[in-house]
Amino acid sequence: MTGTASPQDPTAIRISNVSKTYGTYQVLKEIDAEVARGEVVVVCGPSGSGKSTLIRTINRLEEINSGSILFDGQNIHAPMKTSALNQLRSRIGFVFQSFNLFPHLSVVENVSMSPIRVKGVPAHKAHDKALLLLDRVGLADKAFSYPGQLSGGQQQRVAIARALAMEPPVMLFDEPTSALDPEMVGEVLAVMKSLAAEGMTMLCVTHEMGFARDVADRIWFIDAGRILEMATPEEFFSNPKHPRAQRFLADLRH
Amino acid sequence: MIHDMIAIFQDYWLLLLIGQYPNGPLGGLANTLILSALSIALAFPVSILMALARISKWRLLRWPVTVLVYVTRGVPLLMLILWSYFLVPLVTGADVPSFVTMLTTLVIYQGAFLSEVVRAGIVSLGHGQMDAAKALGHSYLGAMRYIILPQALYNMIPSILSTFVSTIKDTTLGYVINVPDLTFAASQVNNQLLTQPFQVFLILAIIYYAICWSITFLANRLERRITRKRAGLGGGRAAEALAMPAKIASEQL
Ligand SMILES: Nc1ncnc2c1ncn2[C@@H]1O[C@H](COP(=O)(O)OP(=O)(O)O)[C@@H](O)[C@H]1O
Ligand SMILES: [Mg+2]
Numbered sequence: 001m002t003g004t005a006s007p008q009d010p011t012a013i014r015i016s017n018v019s020k021t022y023g024t025y026q027v028l029k030e031i032d033a034e035v036a037r038g039e040v041v042v043v044c045g046p047s048g049s050g051k052s053t054l055i056r057t058i059n060r061l062e063e064i065n066s067g068s069i070l071f072d073g074q075n076i077h078a079p080m081k082t083s084a085l086n087q088l089r090s091r092i093g094f095v096f097q098s099f100n101l102f103p104h105l106s107v108v109e110n111v112s113m114s115p116i117r118v119k120g121v122p123a124h125k126a127h128d129k130a131l132l133l134l135d136r137v138g139l140a141d142k143a144f145s146y147p148g149q150l151s152g153g154q155q156q157r158v159a160i161a162r163a164l165a166m167e168p169p170v171m172l173f174d175e176p177t178s179a180l181d182p183e184m185v186g187e188v189l190a191v192m193k194s195l196a197a198e199g200m201t202m203l204c205v206t207h208e209m210g211f212a213r214d215v216a217d218r219i220w221f222i223d224a225g226r227i228l229e230m231a232t233p234e235e236f237f238s239n240p241k242h243p244r245a246q247r248f249l250a251d252l253r254h
Numbered sequence: 255m256i257h258d259m260i261a262i263f264q265d266y267w268l269l270l271l272i273g274q275y276p277n278g279p280l281g282g283l284a285n286t287l288i289l290s291a292l293s294i295a296l297a298f299p300v301s302i303l304m305a306l307a308r309i310s311k312w313r314l315l316r317w318p319v320t321v322l323v324y325v326t327r328g329v330p331l332l333m334l335i336l337w338s339y340f341l342v343p344l345v346t347g348a349d350v351p352s353f354v355t356m357l358t359t360l361v362i363y364q365g366a367f368l369s370e371v372v373r374a375g376i377v378s379l380g381h382g383q384m385d386a387a388k389a390l391g392h393s394y395l396g397a398m399r400y401i402i403l404p405q406a407l408y409n410m411i412p413s414i415l416s417t418f419v420s421t422i423k424d425t426t427l428g429y430v431i432n433v434p435d436l437t438f439a440a441s442q443v444n445n446q447l448l449t450q451p452f453q454v455f456l457i458l459a460i461i462y463y464a465i466c467w468s469i470t471f472l473a474n475r476l477e478r479r480i481t482r483k484r485a486g487l488g489g490g491r492a493a494e495a496l497a498m499p500a501k502i503a504s505e506q507l
Contacts, residue, residue, distance in 0.1 A: 061385055082393065090391025100386035104405050114390040117400055166390060 153184030281434030
């Protein structure tokens with residue numbers, strides 16, 4: 001699995017035979033999966049099935065015990081200098097369930113600081129770009145507020161803008177709307193939809209089945225550390241094959 | 255009695271202020287303040303390094319510093335001063351001025367205490383901030399410098415001030431190794447007068463109290479402002495981070 005793939009490689013992320021244990025508990029079991037360039041994949045499954053762990057291994061916030069994860073042809077879990085890892089990470093956008101904005105920085109600083117500090121973008125350019133991105137997520141008027149002054153939905157949109165500021169070719173979302181009040185879910189999903197429409201490669205852990213139906217190219221269903229089903233939304237919702245997936249969907253509809 | 259004190263003050267205020275200077279070394283209140291300010295100025299960066307070492311994943315860094323912090327916190331300051339005073343010249347063979355001995359000891363002592371505050375401030379931020387920083391491509395030290403420490407240290411401002419207060423009080427112990435500070439000057443005055451120890455040491459107490467009280471007053475006001483500001487800004491995490499240093503600040507005096 002040594003990749004020297006060119007940028008024309010149609011695969012954005014290739015997960016091969018990935019296993020991970022916490023002590024004696026195996027969270028991920030020989031996962032094999034791929035995300036194509038421009039593809040939107042929704043990952044769903046019961047709580048505790050390993051969705052967060054899987055998505056966090058993709059930018060190596062979690063280590064794995066065996067297997068490999070190729071991003072742009074490079075194994076993210078190969079031994080490497082931390083500077084090389086940081087460089088790879090800077091090209092994978094990540095949106096957390098709990099937003100994790102930097103509370104001591106204004107909204108626009110949250111968005112512009114990483115391009116400045118990590119990529120060496122000149123401050124005024126990063127600032128202008130940040131304002132554009134904030135406009136794009138509908139928060140131009142909040143640029144000089146602090147995260148603590150925003151609603152959850154607004155904070156999550158800032159978090160998306162912050163990730164986009166690094167111009168990543170791939171975006172990962174770990175339950176971006178689970179911590180939100182119901183009336184704020186829509187505004188975040190709308191931003192994600194517009195991203196998908198622009199051709200962003202996205203891997204989204206979410207239980208928003210409406211979003212999955214409308215936007216996803218494929219759905220991965222995970223249970224107990226295994227991907228039990230990979231299907232298009234039509235297949236998955238109308239005719240789930242695995243009994244666990246059937247039960248999961250039945251539970252969701254209640 | 256009040257008259258005695260005013261008379262003493264009129265006769266000896268210069269000695270109390272600057273010691274024997276310029277005929278001898280700088281002493282008195284000036285030296286006390288210089289010693290305290292230097293200790294806190296050095297203890298602050300030292301405490302950050304100690305805190306980083308204590309949360310480091312490298313044992314070689316973590317263990318020695320952890321031992322140092324525990325020993326320092328578990329031993330009376332006077333003991334540390336005497337060790338430095340007698341052992342350092344024995345080991346190094348150098349004749350270290352008592353001011354330097356006192357300064358070094360205070361830096362290590364206050365650094366160890368402050369490092370616990372820094373560490374608590376970092377830990378109370380939770381993993382989310384570091385995860386977000388890493389996900390954006392920041393290096394560990396970059397994340398510390400621009401994201402973690404600014405939050406942890408901002409919450410620490412009151413406890414830095416209260417450490418300053420306790421440092422001022424701790425400098426009096428320099429008396430035992432003849433550091434020419436305010437206490438030393440007062441005891442010189444007492445030796446010259448011989449008959450008025452109560453008045454002399456009451457003046458000494460009043461001066462210390464006035465200085466320490468002013469700084470504590472400032473610390474409390476800052477603390478309230480930070481609490482208010484953070485309540486408007488941060489989430490629950492920031493409030494938790496604040497709770498600890500705030501408690502220390504109010505316990506010091
Ligand atoms: N740091 C950890 N240490 C031990 N067990 C963990 C840790 N993180 C997650 N787990 C366990 O791994 C399993 C999968 O967790 P997670 O990936 O968060 O699930 P999901 O996101 O699908 O709800 C859970 O059973 C959880 O308890
Ligand atoms: Mg999860």
